[in-house]
Amino acid sequence: KISPSILSADFSKLGEEVLALEKAGADYIHIDVMDGHFVPNLTIGPGVIKSIRPYTNKIFDVHLMINPVMNILPSFIEAGSDIITIHHEISDNVFDCINLIKKNNLKAGISIKPKTEAKEIIPYLELIDLILVMTVEPGFGGQKFLSNQLKKIMDIKDLISNRNIELEVDGGINYNTSKQVIEAGANVLVSGSTIFSSKNYNEAISKLRGND
Ligand code: DX5
Ligand code: ZN
Numbered sequence: 001k002i003s004p005s006i007l008s009a010d011f012s013k014l015g016e017e018v019l020a021l022e023k024a025g026a027d028y029i030h031i032d033v034m035d036g037h038f039v040p041n042l043t044i045g046p047g048v049i050k051s052i053r054p055y056t057n058k059i060f061d062v063h064l065m066i067n068p069v070m071n072i073l074p075s076f077i078e079a080g081s082d083i084i085t086i087h088h089e090i091s092d093n094v095f096d097c098i099n100l101i102k103k104n105n106l107k108a109g110i111s112i113k114p115k116t117e118a119k120e121i122i123p124y125l126e127l128i129d130l131i132l133v134m135t136v137e138p139g140f141g142g143q144k145f146l147s148n149q150l151k152k153i154m155d156i157k158d159l160i161s162n163r164n165i166e167l168e169v170d171g172g173i174n175y176n177t178s179k180q181v182i183e184a185g186a187n188v189l190v191s192g193s194t195i196f197s198s199k200n201y202n203e204a205i206s207k208l209r210g211n212d
Contacts, residue, residue: 002205003028003061003168005192007043008141014048015055017196024201028061028083030170030190032141033076038067038087039139046075053080061085063111063170063190065138068092070100077104085109085132085168088120098127109168113138114146118155128165130188131156135181136171141192145172150184157185178208 004026009017018029031049036042049060062081066072067090076084077100084101088094088110101108109130110121114137121131133153136143149169157167168188169181178189191208198204 001027001166001188002208003030003188003190004195004201004205005030005032005141005170005190007032008192008196015052018052018055018058020201022056022058025205026058028059028188029056030061030063030192031081032192033062033064033066034139035066038090039065041139046072046079049076049079049081059083061168061190063132066090070097073097073100077101077106081106083107083109083130085111085130087111087113088116089113094124095127098124102127111170114149118152118159121156122159125159125163125165130166130168131160132168132170133186134171135169135173135177138171143172145174145177147180150180153181153184153186173208175207179210182210
């Protein structure tokens with residue numbers, strides 16, 4: 001599955017961009033929310049998600065790079081998110097956050113930063129629907145893929161074993177690194193700059209899936 005990140009989209013016409021991604025065959029729409037505290041960048045809030053919601057029925061794969069996040073979770077739930085992914089590294093009680101997301105019938109994801117080890121996700125395995133492995137230091141699009149994360153992806157694939165948990169990767173995913181992460185076991189690929197720098201979103205998405 002391909003989950004284009006709108007971080008690299010034209011923010012002056014996000015609704016049209018989201019519609020274009022749907023037409024181009026995106027499986028999810030990846031929405032990178034940054035608070036300027038957990039990561040050194042500030043992007044969009046729940047109000048923007050609310051305003052683009054009517055443009056598509058595609059799954060909103062919302063990646064919250066926010067700390068603390070518990071108190072603002074309800075706003076993202078109400079805004080129309082379908083999957084909400086929070087970070088293992090936050091100061092809130094992660095289990096309370098997961099429970100709030102699931103109580104509202106949304107899918108819950110946990111993301112880990114490059115320096116966080118695979119074993120840290122073990123306590124969440126019975127509770128979550130998705131694991132997001134950051135293959136760049138979170139904060140900005142267009143960064144270089146960290147190939148030292150490939151081993152972690154394989155290890156997490158093993159930890160997931162036969163559970164119904166999606167393994168998503170995010171950061172530096174282009175036509176070359178997409179092949180490596182698929183090989184390592186990822187089944188959802190987030191990609192931003194590669195898609196939005198291409199002339200044809202449909203072609204870019206198809207190539208990222210491995211259909212050259
Ligand atoms: C980092 C962001 C980026 C973005 C993808 O915090 O999460 O990884 O989604 O950006 P590209 O595909 O341009 O690396
Ligand atoms: Zn992301």
